[in-house]
Amino acid sequence: MWKYEKKLEYPINIKNKDLKMAKALLEQYGGSNGEFSAALRYLNQRYTMPDEKGYALLNDIGTEELAHVEMIATMVKQLMEGASVKELIDNGLTGQYVGHDHALFPVDANGVPFTAAYFATTGDWHADLTEDMAAEQKARAVYEHLMNMTDDPDLLAPLSFLRQREVVHYARFKELRNYYLKKFNKRDV
């Protein structure tokens, strides 16, 4: 089970409304390489890891990803705070307004709804962990694109934090995969 901590993993206090960034950030909310996708990927894959190291790592990274979902949602919420209908429409958020007003809904930057088809569980540690490594790299790349779009420190600080977590998670998944390659005497071919 899970226990909630009534705080963010990293603080977010955005002062300036920015609807273009709100729309772009949705990519990391309901997009294919986003935080929802990451959390569900690892939390579903954890059941069929070969030993306790895999159980623990996928459980714990999956849990941290839920905290990242919350951070992205908080950024989108604060970036849209007080936006008028006209402002939403003028910034490409017509679909957002008409379907959801200011509410959070897991879609990507183009408004495409989240789907479980964005991740896989194969029951094969080699396949799953290789997907996980790629997922972390793709999320890192998306964070860099987002960081390229803004110079607002209120956004850059949490985005930089989240990007760095992808770097660490990638390293841990790689270590786990390499540990299993050795343990099960399997070639990475």
Added chain:
Amino acid sequence: MNNYPDFRKFNYTNMYNNLFNQNIDNNIYKEAYEDSNNLYDPYNGFIRGNLFKDLYDPYKIKVPYDVKPMNEQASLLTDIDALGFAMVDLNLYLDIYPDDRKAIDLFNQYRKQKEGLMEQYESKYGPIVLNSDSLNKYPWAWDDMPWPWDN
């Protein structure tokens, strides 16, 4: 102002010496970058999103942003955030290297420090977790503002 110890001022150098020098597990394929003596302290790891100096790979930002608390409540929360972050990052490391005694000791040191600060914070400003003593209060305090997503 703050009546709790500021862990950012501690000297961590000795604590980190040889943290990863011991031969943890011969069966584990150990990445070259893990052969490191170097960890950031909780605050400096927190603002970077990475406790492990040799894993740190910044982008666009040359110097990480300091978290600038506006008041004593935010300052106490920043210290809790930093210790909580250090625990998260050490936990992931220890999942792969469970025989690293020094990392376990460090994890538990941070856990205890965080526990103390949580108690102080919750008694003054309200609950962060549902097993807090601060919930023994009328009326029910859990739903009190602020919630994390509000500015």
